[in-house]
Amino acid sequence: MSIVRVHNFAVSLDGYGTGEGQSLEQPFGHAGSRLLEGFLATRSFSIIHGGSNGSRGVDDALASTWAAGIGAEIMGRNKFGPQRGPWTDEEWKGWWGDNPVFHTPVFVLTHYPRPTLVMDGGTTFHFIDATPQEALRLAQEAAGDLDVRIGGGPTTVREFLAADLIDHMHVIVAPIILGRGVSLWEGLEGLEERFETEVVSTPLGNTHITFTRR
């Protein structure tokens, strides 16, 4: 059965999934790379980005589940790029180069649709103005028997959680206090009641929490 999954989604101790002031230079705003540090150290991250180094422990095992069995991703426009409002530059094709890491259809939620981008390696960016339910229907159609990943950012994950559309979520709590940014948890009081949670901390200093629908 096809399910809806979130992977490698890092938050600070105060619950922010990204910092303030996202820009071309700072995709995570003032958070810089601090939220990603545990993930950056893993072999899986390295391989996704064309390398072959990195840790092979628990962090890597969890990180490696990101790609397997995924047939489509849904992401928010703020993950796709730093632009806001109407597209002024359709040259922007995401942060991930000509051969993006996804290798599946990717549905980008935006109030400003633009033509589909066919990239190398199987990634196709579709720009849609849709509710979470509508977007998920399109993504599931594209994914066939495979799962759909909700790729972030925090606003998008939060909306899918609020709509109770997520079956499995892997969150990494980084031991930092960002102070400001976009909260993953806002408006989700009692979320844990819908999920079994499992927690593991690792020598790299990450705390992984998995939420699996009850």
Place this chain on the structure above:
Amino acid sequence: MSIVRVHNFAVSLDGYGTGEGQSLEQPFGHAGSRLLEGFLATRSFSIIHGGSNGSRGVDDALASTWAAGIGAEIMGRNKFGPQRGPWTDEEWKGWWGDNPVFHTPVFVLTHYPRPTLVMDGGTTFHFIDATPQEALRLAQEAAGDLDVRIGGGPTTVREFLAADLIDHMHVIVAPIILGRGVSLWEGLEGLEERFETEVVSTPLGNTHITFTRR
């Protein structure tokens, strides 16, 4: 050397150290006992409250460090009781009965001082209207060579963190989303830079984070 410590301070994933709506019936407001669950299961908690049951694992080892070497506590008035504003009922002597768990002088921060309460077992409640620095000076004087514990609630711990008066802090992250309440982390952006952090999750589902001054 005498240091300033915080122990067994539980927060939700969204950073709340207590819920909304504290009352006589609900000392932690709508959080109920959910923030304390990991701690409640330990032998140390049981012993503090006159019992002898409970777990003996990592959670208990960490919980047991709460009392050793402490010569005085500072707490906020909201930890002492649910009343706000001028004292209308000086009969209230805290949540902990005639023989409170502290067994040391306890300095209760309040804008409404009242006479000192001498309890059984060595606990004395002093009610003081003081800055964190002034309160700490009094508590350190009372503690002699021993350490001072900042006992909470979240507003008090946050104020002492903001004033950089805390040397060691043990936080328990409970895998729940409270949605509302009193934040421990608000205004503390970058706090981790002043501390070495160590993280361990346990089979009881707690994540313990210790902050030790660099």
